[in-house]
Amino acid sequence: ILRGSVARPHLKPYMASLQLDGQHVCGGFLIAEQWVLSAAHCAEETDGKLFQVLLGAHSLTEPEPHKRLYQVRAQFPHPGSNIHNNKDDLLLLQLEEKAELNADVRVLPFQREDRDVAADTVCEVAGWGTIDHSGTRPDKLHQVERPVISRDVCNHRTRHDGTVTRNMMCTDSRRKDTCKGDSGGPLVCGGVAEGVVTAGSRVCGNYKKPAIYTRIAPYAAWIDGVMASADG
Numbered sequence: 001i002l003r004g005s006v007a008r009p010h011l012k013p014y015m016a017s018l019q020l021d022g023q024h025v026c027g028g029f030l031i032a033e034q035w036v037l038s039a040a041h042c043a044e045e046t047d048g049k050l051f052q053v054l055l056g057a058h059s060l061t062e063p064e065p066h067k068r069l070y071q072v073r074a075q076f077p078h079p080g081s082n083i084h085n086n087k088d089d090l091l092l093l094q095l096e097e098k099a100e101l102n103a104d105v106r107v108l109p110f111q112r113e114d115r116d117v118a119a120d121t122v123c124e125v126a127g128w129g130t131i132d133h134s135g136t137r138p139d140k141l142h143q144v145e146r147p148v149i150s151r152d153v154c155n156h157r158t159r160h161d162g163t164v165t166r167n168m169m170c171t172d173s174r175r176k177d178t179c180k181g182d183s184g185g186p187l188v189c190g191g192v193a194e195g196v197v198t199a200g201s202r203v204c205g206n207y208k209k210p211a212i213y214t215r216i217a218p219y220a221a222w223i224d225g226v227m228a229s230a231d232g
């Protein structure tokens with residue numbers, strides 16, 4: 001998160017850190033007791049290894065009362081996701097067991113109504129992604145508030161030039177923005193997850209390249225189907 005602030009500890013109890021060998025790779029969030037939603041492109045460079053999921057954390061390194069690392073039973077990238085574009089950039093992770101819910105570990109509801117969030121709506125996004133252009137990685141969760149911009153503005157020739165589909169949404173990226181390692185985290189508007197951070201043009205803090213999110217509502221049926229089939 002560029003030019004945000006340290007989040008209030010454990011006030012975003014749905015946040016997950018997807019880790020490989022103890023290293024934070026991407027964000028994610030708890031959508032059910034045994035399920036985390038993230039971005040498919042986070043699993044691009046893992047050569048088949050499964051993530052571990054850290055829940056209940058504020059600091060990535062310090063001991064905290066409800067912090068716990070969960071093993072992942074299975075990972076389900078959306079079948080339409082691919083490395084060439086940001087389409088269908090969603091990843092469902094089934095935890096090895098149900099997460100123990102408490103004050104620091106909570107499920108976040110996601111939007112099921114497929115209707116665009118109005119432009120200028122101020123939403124918030126959090127993550128352990130890089131916090132400056134030198135690629136400094138924070139120990140503590142950071143957050144930032146960002147206004148939604150319309151798809152038409154986001155698709156302008158000088159911005160994302162028509163690549164933002166109806167299954168995506170954008171927020172202004174002038175100075176304050178998401179960045180590497182924030183992918184997979186939720187864009188929260190009015191207490192509901194409306195989007196999932198995607199890398200887009202992999203540029204941060206440049207107003208010419210607004211932040212892009214995969215909208216969740218269009219994928220509600222896919223999410224429910226995977227959870228139902230895998231839970232048995």
Ligand SMILES: CC(C)CC(=O)Nc1cccc(-c2cccc(CN)c2)c1
Nearest residue numbers: 042178179180183198199202203204211
């Ligand atoms: C395996 C993955 C971690 C590789 C990756 O995602 N790289 C990468 C590099 C630079 C910027 C970003 C990035 C992320 C989220 C939002 C944005 C745009 N604000 C950029 C992402």
